Amino acid sequence: MSHAILAEISASVSELKKNPMGTVASGDGAPVAILNRNAPVFYCVPARAYESLLERLEDLELNAIADARKNQPLIELNIDEL
Secondary structure (H helix, E strand, O other): OOOOOOOOEEEEHHHHHHOHHHHHHHOOOOOEEEEEOOEEEEEEOOHHHHHHHHHHHHHHHHHHHHHHHOOOOOOOOOHHHO
Protein backbone atom coordinates (compact mmCIF):
# COMPACT_ATOMS: atom_id res chain seq x y z
CA MET A 1 0.00 0.00 0.00
CA SER A 2 1.36 3.43 -0.87
CA HIS A 3 1.21 6.45 1.41
CA ALA A 4 1.61 10.14 0.71
CA ILE A 5 4.49 11.62 2.67
CA LEU A 6 3.83 15.32 3.08
CA ALA A 7 7.35 16.36 4.07
CA GLU A 8 10.64 16.57 2.22
CA ILE A 9 12.51 14.79 5.03
CA SER A 10 11.54 11.54 6.71
CA ALA A 11 12.96 9.44 9.53
CA SER A 12 12.06 6.20 11.20
CA VAL A 13 10.63 5.90 14.70
CA SER A 14 13.92 4.19 15.66
CA GLU A 15 15.94 7.18 14.44
CA LEU A 16 13.68 9.51 16.40
CA LYS A 17 14.17 7.45 19.58
CA LYS A 18 17.96 7.39 19.16
CA ASN A 19 18.37 11.11 18.48
CA PRO A 20 15.20 13.20 18.85
CA MET A 21 16.83 16.62 18.51
CA GLY A 22 18.98 15.45 15.59
CA THR A 23 15.86 14.19 13.84
CA VAL A 24 14.12 17.53 14.30
CA ALA A 25 17.25 19.38 13.14
CA SER A 26 17.43 17.25 9.99
CA GLY A 27 14.32 19.03 8.74
CA ASP A 28 16.13 22.38 8.88
CA GLY A 29 13.06 24.10 10.34
CA ALA A 30 10.52 22.17 8.27
CA PRO A 31 8.37 19.21 9.40
CA VAL A 32 9.88 15.72 9.37
CA ALA A 33 7.68 12.74 8.53
CA ILE A 34 8.14 9.95 11.07
CA LEU A 35 7.71 6.53 9.51
CA ASN A 36 6.84 3.16 10.97
CA ARG A 37 7.21 0.26 8.53
CA ASN A 38 7.63 2.81 5.71
CA ALA A 39 4.27 4.45 6.45
CA PRO A 40 3.95 7.93 7.97
CA VAL A 41 2.62 7.79 11.53
CA PHE A 42 3.08 11.44 12.47
CA TYR A 43 4.90 14.61 11.59
CA CYS A 44 7.50 16.13 13.86
CA VAL A 45 6.91 19.87 13.49
CA PRO A 46 9.38 22.36 15.00
CA ALA A 47 7.85 25.02 17.27
CA ARG A 48 8.53 27.90 14.86
CA ALA A 49 6.86 26.06 11.95
CA TYR A 50 3.87 25.14 14.16
CA GLU A 51 3.46 28.75 15.32
CA SER A 52 3.60 29.93 11.71
CA LEU A 53 0.99 27.36 10.71
CA LEU A 54 -1.38 28.49 13.46
CA GLU A 55 -0.92 32.15 12.46
CA ARG A 56 -1.78 31.29 8.85
CA LEU A 57 -4.88 29.38 9.96
CA GLU A 58 -5.98 32.32 12.09
CA ASP A 59 -5.48 34.67 9.12
CA LEU A 60 -7.63 32.40 6.94
CA GLU A 61 -10.37 32.34 9.57
CA LEU A 62 -10.29 36.14 9.92
CA ASN A 63 -10.41 36.55 6.14
CA ALA A 64 -13.44 34.25 5.98
CA ILE A 65 -15.20 36.35 8.63
CA ALA A 66 -14.35 39.57 6.76
CA ASP A 67 -15.58 38.09 3.47
CA ALA A 68 -18.85 37.01 5.09
CA ARG A 69 -19.40 40.51 6.48
CA LYS A 70 -18.28 42.60 3.50
CA ASN A 71 -21.80 43.08 2.10
CA GLN A 72 -23.44 44.00 5.39
CA PRO A 73 -24.78 47.53 5.66
CA LEU A 74 -22.51 50.08 7.31
CA ILE A 75 -23.61 51.67 10.56
CA GLU A 76 -22.28 55.16 11.13
CA LEU A 77 -21.33 56.02 14.69
CA ASN A 78 -20.20 59.15 16.41
CA ILE A 79 -17.54 58.35 18.98
CA ASP A 80 -18.78 61.15 21.23
CA GLU A 81 -22.18 59.47 21.49
CA LEU A 82 -20.76 56.18 22.71
